[in-house]
Amino acid sequence: INVSDLTTCEATAQMITKARKDGVELFFDRASNMKACPIGAESACCKHCSMGPCRMNVNSPYDRVGICGATIDTIVARNFGRMVAAGTAAHTDHGMGMLELFRDVINGKNTDFKIQDPMKLLEVAKALDIVTEGRELKEIALDLYAELEKTYTQVDGEIPMMKRVPPKTLESWRKEGIVPRGAMREIMEMMHRTAIGVDQDYENLTKQISRTALADGWGGSMVSTDITDILFGTPSPVEVEVGMGVLKEDKVNIIVHGHEPILLEAMIISAADPELKKMAIEAGAKGINLIGMCCSGLDALSRHGLPHAGNFSSTEAVLVTGAVDAMCVDVQCIKQDLKRVAECYDTPFITTNYRAKIEGALHIQLDEHDPLKCTEEIVIKAITRFKTRGKTIEIPRKTGLGVHGFSYEYINYMLGGSFRGSYKPLNENIINGRIRGVAGVVGCTNPRSKQDFSHVELVKELIRNDVLVLQTGCSQLALAKAGLTGPGAAAMAGPGLAEVCETVGMPPVLGLGSCVDNSRILIAASKMVRTGGLGETIADLPAAGCAPEWMSEKAIAIGQYFVASGVYTIFGHTFPMTKGTKFEKHLFEELETKGFGKWGFADDPLEMARLMIAHIDKKRQALGI
Ligand code: BF8
Ligand code: SF4
Structure with a gap:
């Protein structure tokens, strides 16, 4: 296989060539040599008990059922639920670790670190109705710790961050019975319900799938981002080299x-x-x-x-x-x-x-x-x-210089002129059409796709069409290496977006950080709704999301919490779904009719962009803008 078919990252290509010369196998080679199992690729097998494993026919999914009678919809939904549980567990275990570190720092058990952003601590405490007036920072911090611990351990009731969800979005979750309690409870129930002989109704399973994912996005991940900002500083734009x-x-x-x-x-x-x-x-x-x-x-x-x-x-x-x-x-x-x-x-x-x-x-x-x-x-x-370094060192030269570190607080500041500013200028620019809409382009790279290619082509097409792009994770790094995260990228943007970027001095591609920082996108969306003029729920916003090269279960959990929050979310290259099933229709069409977002799939970056832009235009039309 040609190296140019494996990656568009020049440095990685150079190193694949060197590895071949050195006789060292890389995961790209294994991905080329090992074909994906066609049944597993469509998630059409079940091994939840030893009467199986049971394999369904992907070409005719309803022509058989598992030994226990499980239908294809049950099997695919259960598999999907377990992926969401695993992804949620990863983010929440990480978040809980950060919260423990926060507790140790405030209690003086860890003296290597200290609170770097007390302003953010106060802001998060206030958002959760913790009294801050006339109190010592340590007292407030201890209360904040106790409150946030509920995100993980609470057995009943709504997790604290629900206070940040737009009221109408929260109302729709309450109606559906999917407001998360605590992450441990939701993950436990998800695992229980997907065991042999428990929940065998794909629509009912989908509710718990959403509830578990929401415990990640608006729970484990969000707490992780906030606590990390409090401990190590809230990001603000900084020029960095990547590659x-x-x-x-x-x-x-x-x-x-x-x-x-x-x-x-x-x-x-x-x-x-x-x-x-x-x-x-x-x-x-x-x-x-x-x-x-x-x-x-x-x-x-x-x-x-x-x-x-x-x-x-x-x-x-x-x-x-x-x-x-x-x-x-x-x-x-x-x-x-x-x-x-x-x-x-x-x-x-x-x-x-x-x-x-x-x-x-x-x-x-x-x-x-x-x-x-x-x-x-x-x-x-x-x-x-x-x-004792050997002599055979070869360092690829290429790096991409760009600006990163756009927290939602900074977006507020940048557009509104002060930290107490607002998202009003962003909303106004969306209403007047200079910015057509907002897209989140996030997620992994995968050796079964050409590394970075879809990320870069998709983002180029979006900004060309005046769509402001928010980024996290490995996707952000793909664009950084390609040099699209600097203000210079405004030259590649459509006239409306370019004008906004030039006025504000921001790039059209805003890097928000790691995968847990996808929670920053949720907060930005929530602020846009609360600011007014763009509808009453996150589902009303002219916005869409995409993970073109996803590979981790964490990505599925993220996708599901965006969908449950109201965002049309497209995944690329593969999707763990048997085509032509009721569960597919449920995720890809029916959820939207219930006021949520929906899943989408596309393989080609231009097709991804077309679907996202069409959705943004549909939302603009519904808003009458
Ligand atoms: O959490 S984007 S490949 S590195 S899973 Fe992993 Fe995917 Fe990268 Fe970070 Ni996120
Ligand atoms: Fe087969 Fe049902 Fe057991 Fe799954 S739970 S392996 S479908 S018998």
Whole structure:
């Protein structure tokens, strides 16, 4: 297979070529050699009990049922529900970890970190009706902790963040019985209801699927974003380089790849430690070069302008440079094969979280109460490796320089002129038609699609049609590498959007951060509704979402919470759905008639754009604008 069919990222292409020369297999090679199972691809098999596994006929889905009698709709809906449960569990476990760190920081059990954004702490407390007047910050913080813990552990009642949902949207959830209680409860019930012989009605299952996903978007993920902002600072625009060219031949290169900000935040402290810097210089390096990858990298890129080496499909490829002196990881999206590829290039590969060990890999546990112990040890390992680096180093030059770090607070500020400003100018520009609508383009890269291609082509087409694009996750990195996240990209936008961008001095593509930061898009949508003029629910907004190359169960959970919140959400390249089923019709058509969003599917980026723009125009027409 030609390298140009695997990726449009020049640096990754260069490294695939080098890996082939070096005789090192990458996941791109396996994706080309291993055909996806056609039954599994359509989610038409069930292994929820040992009477099966039962396989349905994807070409004629109603011609048989499972041994227990489960129909294709039950089977596909149950599989979908379990994907949502897994994705929600990932985001909420991460969020709960951040909340625990917050508790330890306010209680003085962790002294390496402190609250960086007390304003945001007050803002979130006020939004949840916690009294702030005349009280010590610590008291408010403790109350906030207790309130937010309910997001995860509450057994009954509505989770706290429901106070931020537009009233009419919340009303529709109450009517449907899908307001989340606590994430643990919803995930537990989802797993129970999808076991053999429990919920065998796809419409009823869909309700719990939505309820579980909402516990992620408006729960686990949202709390994670807010607490991370409070602890490490709310992002504001910062110019950063993204791409493998951020590796430096003459420095000790350390890559942090994963999702929970604590590892990277601790590493930032260790990499700046004068003793360790001295040690690096004594080893012959010009310094320590800390680099992020994937989502925690996006967090640090948004908050601190830390350079970033690229997205999910490049994490093996970056090791092929030979210039990585250590790669350390925490949880999620860590390919097991990184260990073997790292070994091929003598790069220390270190796991740091007891929840995510890799067989045979070196594990240095990060202790939340003393995180620097772990990160200092990793820096020393990297310096040692620098000293013995081989000669076959090849660093691709290319990087994309862009602006990132657009929190919803900053969008407020940028458009409204002050942090207490409003979304009114955004709404006005949508009403007067300069901005046609808003699109979220997010999610993974996948070796079964040409890396970055759909992300970039879709975004180009959207901005050309005056659609303002909000981004997170690996998609944001695809656009960053392609150089579309700078103000210069306004030249590629349609005349209306370009005018707004030039007046405000913003790019037409706004990077909001990691995948849990998709919650920033929910809050932005909620603010647009509350500001007025664009309908009463999120479903009324001229907006749409897309994950062109998704691969993780987390993406399915995100898609479902956007759909349940009222957004038309398109996924690309594959969808875990048997075509021609009632469940498909339910997700792709019927949910919209009940006032929710709906799912969509398209393979080609121009088709994705066409569907999104048509939806935006439909919503504009309904609003009479
Ligand atoms: O949470 S976009 S490949 S790195 S799952 Fe993973 Fe997908 Fe990237 Fe971050 Ni999100
Ligand atoms: Fe087959 Fe039903 Fe068991 Fe699934 S739950 S494996 S469909 S018998």
